[in-house]
Amino acid sequence: MSAVSELSAGELRQLERELSASYESYRSRNLKLDMSRGKPAASQLDLCNGALDKLETTRTAAGIDARNYGVLDGIPEMREFFGKLLNLDPANITIGGNSSLNLMYDLLVQLMLFGTAGNAPWSKLDKVKFLAPAPGYDRHFAITEKLGIEMINIDMTPNGPDMDQIEALVAKDPAIKGIWCVPLYSNPQGICYSDETVARLGKMKCAAPDFRIMWDNAYGVHHIDGETILADIFDSCNAGGNPDRVYYFFSTSKITFPGAGVSLIATSAANKKELLARLTVETIGYDKLNQLRTLQFLPTPEALKAHMKKLGAEIKPKFDLVLGVLEKEFAGTGLLSWTAPKGGYFIAVDTLDGCAKATVELAAQAGVKLTGAGAAFPYHRDPRDRNIRIAPTFPTLAELDEAIRLFCICAKLAGVRKLLAEK
């Protein structure tokens, strides 16, 4: 198909009739398909079933009985494992429970109620703002919204969030206390922050002395095509003279089982001290047996990387399928643009302005569930109503094939109808 915007009104009407007919024939089939959430498929989970095995050892290397209370920041071998895997100092790591999102929520609550580094608790301030590179992860934005933190949209570029925008904002407004980042294979666009972006985040001048980066490296080892290397945010912050600026999050939720793995938070010694002072009130400790269970299944960082290659091989055909169909259906039409991520869990598309909601609604009525339009933006408001997140991992290949083909018809139909309305 060539550029649809150049068609005459008559040609558009003809195209609309053809697309409507295709759409109705899909709709009559009563599909029930889900491309809405970043969930692994059963075939991926099957590759993790070794993590269900009997736990053979309940003593840590240092002889601690992991069946009993204690060890607030995680067993040493788990911290060392992640230190090697992610190039982090094990001393700066605290192992959490089954959810890194929970660690993020808890941490922001801590900053709200108790503040950090002698600064006022954020809840005592008239206004607290956070930078939200968008499109981004809906659950991040839900946390800041729930806590009454005002979000400011930051545009995404192929190198990460627009650093010019960010630097200008943080330099002058002390109410801006932080930023959400998914630096590798960002949710939903699959963008990888460039070395320059990471360097600038670490060294930029912030009016707020307690400006903090929420560095959610959710897809840090989730490569699909090759292996993109992310610059070290701790190095950047240290080089910039801002050692306490970053909280780094990671979890095994998409390595072993979602919601049944282990998570971590890594941060400076000063920040970790504050963290533990809160954690020791909040809990007696996280699940050490699950830490041992994780290590039994994946004894070394190398074993984990080999496992991730298997998972990546399981996911790659799905990404290839979606990208291939999008290319075939939309190249040159001007109706849709999209990213081609080399890892992570999502593909983001942009329809014509004002067509995202209509597309999602058409798909829903034909039985294909997509992430809600606008979900990837603070307050669910996509300023141009164009972004849609496609989550290709959960359906089978056959289901995905059907779902993405229907999606194409819906996106085209919404686009053509918009162009017609403008004629």
Add this chain to the structure above:
Amino acid sequence: MSAVSELSAGELRQLERELSASYESYRSRNLKLDMSRGKPAASQLDLCNGALDKLETTRTAAGIDARNYGVLDGIPEMREFFGKLLNLDPANITIGGNSSLNLMYDLLVQLMLFGTAGNAPWSKLDKVKFLAPAPGYDRHFAITEKLGIEMINIDMTPNGPDMDQIEALVAKDPAIKGIWCVPLYSNPQGICYSDETVARLGKMKCAAPDFRIMWDNAYGVHHIDGETILADIFDSCNAGGNPDRVYYFFSTSKITFPGAGVSLIATSAANKKELLARLTVETIGYDKLNQLRTLQFLPTPEALKAHMKKLGAEIKPKFDLVLGVLEKEFAGTGLLSWTAPKGGYFIAVDTLDGCAKATVELAAQAGVKLTGAGAAFPYHRDPRDRNIRIAPTFPTLAELDEAIRLFCICAKLAGVRKLLAEK
């Protein structure tokens, strides 16, 4: 020994010399024993090793793949299990992670930040107060202290906290927002709330419309000698016209493995709705595989009760040993009083006024670690410096025998020295 307070100064001096000699002979042995925390012994944990087995089924009865994300309030069979075990409505139960303490902290943070039932968030008020039946659980008091909630000591009676004190306070002071309760085999005295106490808590008139009971039924099935039945706090609150007054907590931490089990919070439908509205922001869900693992090891409430009988049989000789030695060493002396719990994890003793710190310090110098004096009181301040919590479960019987004998010498020595100083 007869009443020591009636001895002459000369007799006291003689006794002090004898006790000092015994103490020094213990001290020269360089003991290293711990009676400080309510931890199960390795022999108890060995009885739970079945919970380490391979997880055979990852599907719930309703066919949900528990390996994946979802099911925020816990898998139905886990809620039904606890419903039967504890006589709770499964619909009112939310299953948590590995720590009920964490659920309590999170809930109080929720009330601080967001409030409940349309009332102002507690963090927006000039002053928030909580009733603290004392002696009580140090980690409860640590949470309210951390959150800046002022605690008011309530005396304990053999029937639970002093309800006359409580009713008088809550009727007139709207700043009093709640109370901590360990209603069965209280920590540290092992006191069980009487039916009347439970009824009065449910129906008492509170000046604060959002007064809440933190009902930590930590030892709800932890019987050692017979089975004490606790009245139903939900029935009491409903009968009193206060259906939203109570949050009920429980966990399997001392049923399977401390810090590796599952927890729950049960509360009214209205409260659960608020709870889930916060939880859905905080996490994608708790560890469902650990819920299935718990059910695989303990498939029915009856299986759990049989298991608790085994654990109780493991603990009983330790309680008997401590109580027997205390009786033999202190009966009639007037130097020590104590409780004789029929369940739970602790024995609480009262020394002469002003002798708890000295006793704990003497024991520490001879290598026996006790819970810090004052730990069972808000702000670590025991107004009479007399209460000491003895945690007999963790040491072996032989270690416990040695530790409790040394304890007796320390408590006597501190008491005799005090009486001498007053002569």
